[in-house]
Amino acid sequence: MDFAENGGLVGQVYNIQRYSTHDGPGVRTTVFLKACPLRCFWCQNPESQSMQPILMFRKDQCTLCGRCIQVCPNRANSIVDGRLAVDRKLCNACGACTKPGVCLAGTRKIEGKAMTVNEIMDKVVSDYNLYQNSGGGITVSGGDCEAQPEFTAELLKAAHKNLIHTCVEISGAFPWETVKMITDHADYILYDLKCMDDKRHKEGTGVSNKRILENAKNLVKENKRIHFRTPLIPGFNDSSEDIEATARFIRDELGLNPADHLELLAYNNLGEDKYLRLGDGDMRPSYQRQPDEYVKKLKEIIASI
Ligand code: SF4
Ligand code: SF4
Incomplete structure (x- = not known):
């Protein structure tokens, strides 16, 4: 198999999930890389935050x-x-x-181990042979795959060499040069918009949203295929006003139809058990998932913008 020239490059990986149906178009193999610059208080994958195993x-x-x-x-x-x-x-x-x-x-x-591009591609190629008719491919996620930009770019290039569709899931909280290094090799981008209010964004994630919003504009200018997602966190960003502000940003600043480009992800508590296993169980507040009716109402707001 002909992989990228840099197939021996090593990255820190914490999971490879086969048959993913929620990480981009079709059925995909999702590669979760370690390390993330954000510290969202609701993080579902706390084991992914550090670069180290x-x-x-x-x-x-x-x-x-x-x-x-x-x-x-x-x-x-x-x-x-x-x-x-x-x-x-x-x-x-x-x-x-x-x-x-x-x-x-x-x-x-x-959780976490060093793997080469070639080792990952062996798995991705054998999976792809099974579900290429679905229109799927590889998704590189995290953590935040922007924290390992050279490795992510080589992985995407290796996928393209094998004619495999590529998708990345990113925060956009990195300098534009880093975002571009990765997204130049991505056919599809999943991009979180967590909160339009910068002060609250900082309080909830540890970082400002300014760079995230600027990078979103840059990606749209480059005509990238981009799909925005908002994880709905109870009491933090799930009010009608919050969702309306995000939809208006997509319409007014990006020139896109929010109904086609913004997806809402209702809260899930799957990560709570992980805090116990890291010994931080007491640190993690517990929340209830939003009722379906409430999420439907928020979607109606998006459709009306
Ligand atoms: S607790 Fe387990 S993983 Fe940690 S240093 Fe000891 S043997 Fe190694
Ligand atoms: S003491 Fe507990 S954690 Fe350690 S080996 Fe025995 S069962 Fe496992």
């Missing part, structure tokens, strides 16, 4: 057998108040405690 651990399934304490070279595991505790400052995600035969309760997993 990280240990996930299910405290509630631990049988206190003590095997992980014996094998850990960094003495990161101990029993505190009758429960197994992991000292995150000592754990370097070496993976010794996740090896077969150590934790028989299966509570431990390392």
